[in-house]
Amino acid sequence: MDGIIKIEDVSYNYYGKIPALLNVSLSIKEGEKFAVIGANGSGKSTLLQIMNGLIHPSSGSIFFRDNEVSEKTLKDKEFLRFFRERVGYVFQDSDVQLFCPNVLDELLYGPVQLGLNESEAMDRAFEVMQMLNIENLKDRPSYMLSGGEKKRVAIGSVLTMNPEALLLDEPTNGLDPKTQCFLVELLFALSEAGKTIVIATHDLSLVDELQCRVAVLSEEHRIEKTGSAEDILKDEDLLLKVNLVHEHIHCHGPLAHRHIHSHYLFHKH
Structure with missing residues (x-):
């Protein structure tokens, strides 16, 4: 496969009647950088949660390394461990993810749950803290962290489990420019280390920087198109259709002209 x-x-339907995804099919290659983009409410977060086995599809199937991921298979303890060791998930809202007394405990939690001894778990935690430049935060509780610091800790809590695939939901949401730049550099480093990176985002500048393969979700919750970042980002008709850019109309006396507006694209007259 x-x-x-x-x-x-x-x-996938919420409450059995509200559609979130319709007949979505995708294949993500090992070591690939992949982005799922779409307007708010298109189903991006739902799709990532299905990839991580947090929720299960109303119909259809998902596979990780040829193994079906379902409510039934995840009840098998051996497969559950196999899957959770290899697929990490970073929530859009870091507060949802952070629950331990301090940063060090957050980073230790995953490895300890996977059965690593205290020494191995501690080595991983300090290695990841050094990578993310958060060693000085190790004794702080999450409520004393900034938004950017929380995001680094949330990512760190996943990286200490050394997953093969990393799923990130709206990773740049609410971050300052410096932290966004750090995140992009981190994603490149993880990709170069062989990790499979999957992001859900409506941040077209992030897609452009990462130059990943892209799947576009429509507001009807279907895959509208897949392709390279270059192909997707230059398709203005597509981006207008799925509500990722919008069109301005300006009037100058009797004359009117239109141009595309986006936080990514330059205005084109």
Whole structure:
């Protein structure tokens, strides 16, 4: 089977009647940088949660390394450990993810749950803190961290488990420019180390910087198109259709002209 993560004809309905995804099929290759983009409410976060086995599709199937990920298979302790060791998830809201007394405990939690001894877990925690430049925060509780610091700790709590695939939901949301730059550099470093990176975002500048393969979700919760970042970002008609850019109309006396507006694209007259 092609792809480390494969999604086959997946649909998901909230409360059995509110559509979030319709007949979505994707294949993500090992070591690939992949972005799922779309307007708010298009189903990006739902799709990532399905990839991570946090929720299960109403219909269709998801596979990780040729193994089906389902409510039934995740009840098997051996497969649950296999899957959780290899797929890490970073929530959009770091406060949802952080629950331990301090930063060091957050980074130790995953490795300890996976059965590493205290010495190995501590080595991993300090290695990751050094990588993320958060060693000085190790004794702080999460409520004493800035938004950017919380994001680094949330990512660190996943990296200490050394997953093969890393799923990040709106990773740049609410971050200052300096932290966004750090995050992009980190994602490149993880990619170069062989990690599979999957992000859900409506931040087109992030997609451009990462130059990843892209799947575009429509507001009808379907895959509208997949392609390279270059192909997707130059397709203004597509981006307008899925509400990722919008069109301004300016009037100058009797004359009117239109131009595309986006936080990524330059204005084109």
